[in-house]
Amino acid sequence: MIDPAINAMMMSHKEHFLIPGEMVASVSEENRLSHAFLVLTKVRYARIPVLDRDSKFKGLISMPMITETMLGLDNLSLAPLDELCVRDVMDTNVRTIENPYDVENVMHILVDDPFIPVVAQTGEFTGIVTRREFMKSFNFVSHNLDEYYDLKLKKPLE
Known part of the structure; x- marks a missing residue:
């Protein structure tokens, strides 16, 4: 369990964790793979959210x-890019969180994932919490904890 003092400081900056959905590159589950290919190439992200017509989160691509x-056995074909939709290949087994979110849960997920969709x-997809923004807030805590709390060593560190 995260120390309550650290949790309080982290949560005081939680508005910085969230990158709003309208600022996040995404594709529709109905888009052709060629469109998703172009978006991913342009934004240079590893993965992006997939939404439906009602802006509901469906997965990642x-x-x-x-x-x-x-990829075939001995060739490369561009045909699937125009034949298949994003929904045909997207990952639907994605960990998401709700806002308000639990700092400890966010921290555990961000160990393995560079961002977490907030649903x-x-x-409805509301945005993402990124490892980068979370680490910025943790950096704030680690540099300012003693300004908010009286700290004293209770026992020697091993």
Whole structure:
């Protein structure tokens, strides 16, 4: 369990964790793979959110998911890019969080993932929490903890 003092300081900056959905590159589950390929190439992100027509979160798509469809046994085919939709290859097994979120849960997920989709109870995609923004807040805590709390060593560190 995270110390309550650290949790309080982290949560005081939680508005900095969230990158709003309208600022995050995404694709529709109905888009052709060629469109997702272009978006991923332009934004240079490893993965991006996939949404439905109602801005509900459906999963994530990555360049390897797309290129896997193009690989045959002995050739490369661009045909699947125009034949398949994003929904045909996207990853739907994605960990998401709701806002407000639990700092400890966020920290555990961000160990393995560079970002976490934030999804409302209604399923609407509201944004992402990135490892980078989370680490900036942790940096704030580690440099300012003694300004907010009286710290003294209770027992020697081993």
